[in-house]
Amino acid sequence: MRGDNVLTRRERLLFAFHEAGHCVGAEAFGLPVQRVCVFHYAQPRGDGLMAGYTERVHTDAAPIRESIGLAAGAIAEDRARATLGLPPADPVGASRDDAMSESFLRGFTPAVRARARTFAEAAVTEQWPAVEAIAAALLARSHLDGAEVRRIIARVRAVH
C-alpha cells in the first residue's frame, strides 16, 4: 500500500475477488447482498485500512450462515492470489474487516467455525465462475447492488 492510499491495480483486483467471495458465499446460503463496493482509495477504518465492503440485507440468519458469508471473502481472495502466484494473504492484515465483523461470532467453537469455512470453500469452488464475473463487474464499475449481484450469479449458473 503506497502512502497516498491509492490502491494498485493488483490490490484492487484482489479486493474485488475478496468482496465477490463474500457475495457468493452469502447468497449461496440465503443471505441477500444489498450492495458491494471496491474503492479506488483505501480508507481508514479502526486500526487499519478498508478497500471495499459487502453490505447484506439484515436477516435473522443463524450465525453459522453469517460466518460462511464472511469466510468466503478471504477464501476467494486467497484463491485469486494463488492464480497470480502470490502467497495467501496475511490473516490479520488482509482480513481485518472480517476480523471486525466476526467479533460478534466469537462465541463460536473452533469446530463450528471450521464447519462454516468448509461450507464457504465449497460455495467459492462450485461458483468460481460467478466469483470471477462479480469481481470483473466490480473492477469495471466499483459498485453493484444486490439485484445486479444476483443477476450475475444466475447468468453464470445458466452457462456453466
Ligand SMILES: [Zn+2]
Ligand atoms: Zn471481508
